Amino acid sequence: MTLSAHNLEVVYEDVMLVLKGASINVPKNGIVTLLGANGAGKTTLLRAISGLLGVHRGKITRGHISVDDVKLDTDQAPAVVRAGVSQVMEGRRIFIEFTVEENLLVGAHTTPRAAIDSKLDYVYEMFPALKGRKKQHAGYLSGGEQQMLAIGRALMAEPKYLILDEPSLGLAPQIVSQIRDLIVQLKESGLGILLVEQNAAMALSIADHGYVMENGKIVMDAPAKALREDEDIQEFYLGLGESAGSLRDVKHYSRRKRWLS
Ligand SMILES: Nc1ncnc2c1ncn2[C@@H]1O[C@H](COP(=O)(O)OP(=O)(O)OP(=O)(O)O)[C@@H](O)[C@H]1O
Ligand SMILES: [Mg+2]
Numbered sequence: 001m002t003l004s005a006h007n008l009e010v011v012y013e014d015v016m017l018v019l020k021g022a023s024i025n026v027p028k029n030g031i032v033t034l035l036g037a038n039g040a041g042k043t044t045l046l047r048a049i050s051g052l053l054g055v056h057r058g059k060i061t062r063g064h065i066s067v068d069d070v071k072l073d074t075d076q077a078p079a080v081v082r083a084g085v086s087q088v089m090e091g092r093r094i095f096i097e098f099t100v101e102e103n104l105l106v107g108a109h110t111t112p113r114a115a116i117d118s119k120l121d122y123v124y125e126m127f128p129a130l131k132g133r134k135k136q137h138a139g140y141l142s143g144g145e146q147q148m149l150a151i152g153r154a155l156m157a158e159p160k161y162l163i164l165d166e167p168s169l170g171l172a173p174q175i176v177s178q179i180r181d182l183i184v185q186l187k188e189s190g191l192g193i194l195l196v197e198q199n200a201a202m203a204l205s206i207a208d209h210g211y212v213m214e215n216g217k218i219v220m221d222a223p224a225k226a227l228r229e230d231e232d233i234q235e236f237y238l239g240l241g242e243s244a245g246s247l248r249d250v251k252h253y254s255r256r257k258r259w260l261s
Contacts, residue, residue, distance in 0.1 A: 096139030107153030
């Protein structure tokens, strides 16, 4: 049981080649993380999977997506959700003028009517802070609560696979650790999770497997444990090592890798 991207090539505006043959596998019941510098193509890969490229004038020009070994024959987001794949987008994208509950119901547009109430109960149980505020405008929630709402909304569709694009972005450390625990809990409930993070330390601490993307290509593919122990990953993604660098140094990292290979 896997969500897979096979050899994806993606072009924006018919000219900008951004993904250059990227493949990843996300097993059910596992956390897979995708790391990479700004602009590497992580969000683009997620958009390709969840059928959101069209909105951004992008197109898959080669390769395909499959869910549990069945090839997805559509690039329409609602059909992808119906196939069992939900995405929490970068920047949360909740509807601030809608109430908390209305936001959750937006996530349930493909869910059978009879299942909606029990799904709402499930989400409120998971996020008690949302339950007390279900009639409030979502714009009044804190950043952390908005991220919880965005995750709750994705869960309303009863996904088998959940895709998260930078869920910790801009949140206080305490909230980041709550989100981290939540992701583990969701995996334990049987979901397959694809996690994109700039916070590589957080992502690698809970992931089973990781990929590193550079310039539209997957350049590393290994168990998370091996990535945590890799010197280059420690230096350039985890900020450890002698000349501890930030993600900005990844350019040098790729150059060095090329010299080595
Ligand atoms: N709609 C678009 N039209 C044209 N180019 C785009 C579009 N969206 C993204 N790009 C370009 O594609 C490349 C990859 O962008 P993408 O957002 O996938 O990177 P990312 O790895 O998610 O980066 P970040 O860590 O900053 O979120 C970048 O060069 C970006 O400028
Ligand atoms: Mg991104």
